[in-house]
Amino acid sequence: MDLYLDGITHSYGDTDVLRDVTLQIPQGMVVCLVGPSGCGKSTLLRFIGGLEQPGGGQVLQVGAPPADSLNPLTYVFQHFALLPWRTVEGNVSLVLEDHDLPRERVQRIVADVLARTRLSDFRKALPKQLSGGMKQRVALARALAVNPAVMLMDEPLSALDSQTRELLMDDLVGLWTRQPFTAVYVTHNLVEAVRLGHRIVVLSRRPGRIREVVEVERPLGERGRGDPELERIQHHLWQAMRDEALAADQELVDA
């Protein structure tokens, strides 16, 4: 299933947030949205998953999601959004409970996604016992459990320290390599964008418009730190964003 954003335009009151964003999200591809703070990239992600409605334009699903997908458009949130009163496996099974699945199927899915995110030993732990990186892996396991057609990731690594972020990037690359998924990945971090994105969409500052689309040809599994090709792309992205970011920083929030 592909996604097609058709002329998304939105404003909060008098403030234009997004203007005429048209974008194709093909199956099996990780599309990164980058842009200065306040450019509406998280808002755009909420439109894509149907948590908010745009003022103009529409988000289209092209083709049907796989039949066994329980929740085609699935989010991974910046602050994990785990229920603190449920264990690791309880948090994963939460999203399966409303689907009338037989018991053993639920157990099989939970065991499978916890194994894929290396959490099998922590299934009975409560979120308060987990490190930030583990919490985000639980959220990732929960997202994988519903077999999404598209993962909508809203700054998933931004609440983590840089070492943990590095480890989780490897985890994400590993997950994608073993079983390619489609994702829209919102980030302000250009390192993440060049490591994880097949296609990087640069948005301008408010009102957000597509400034540039950069394709990264190198396969995810072959990208490493200090790769000169990636460094070059990252440098290019930063040049494109620098003035926008500077200008965005000078704006009053309520202007």
Place this chain on the structure above:
Amino acid sequence: MPDATRSGEVRSSAAESAAARPVPFRGGGFAPRRVLYVGPVVFIVLIALIEIGTQTGVISNLVLPSPSAVFWTFVELYQSGMLWKHLLPSLERLIVGGAMGAAAGVAVGVMIGLFSLVRAGLVPLVAAIFPIPKIALLPLFVIWFGIDEGSKYALIAFGTFTPTVVATYGGVDNVDRSLIRMGQSFGLAWWSIVRKIVLPGALPAILSGLRVSLAIAIILLVAAEMLGAEFGVGAYILEAGALYDLERLFAGVTILSILGVTLSWLIGRLERQLLAWRT
């Protein structure tokens, strides 16, 4: 390179200079911890002081009865079998009335928290009902619900209802919105979101609200037994008060205090069990 060498110099010269002193500590505090035994000790010291005061005559018998006399009155009450005769009906009123009030309060509080229309309609009403001294309505309740148990249940239920409502909708309002968004984004049914996300999230506030409303229920127990009650802790206290029998009055009041401490302890246990997930 120059940065590194300079920091080395600073360090050695600072140690030699006379002005070097440790940075004063100014953190700590503002973190409640469990202190055992202090609670009982406060009780014991206070009671011992009163005992000494009444024995030596510093405190007149007209002002305060001696704790030992109150204790013997209590023993007498127990031995005569009258303790249970008074306590059981009171407990029944407390449990039935309190449970009705708390259940209705939680239900209405959740409704206010979830539906804007209910909030707009009921929040002013609850604010209007809250400050009414429920004791003043007892004659009315007697006419509405009868002089028997009905009016007593109603009075206690009504008294526990309003504080529970306020605590509950406050708790629902404070449930992390990002968790609710998460539930919606995974396509959870509305009722699942309420049951699995909103209610557990509001539980800490509901339980601390219950502490307040159950204490109010005990206060209202005495009021409820003012009319048409032969037996009951409240009736016992009111009768003793009318006769100015201070020993019996205090024996009765002590029962209410013990009841209060017990309920508070029970809620504390419930909190530790149900809210173990809190950091």
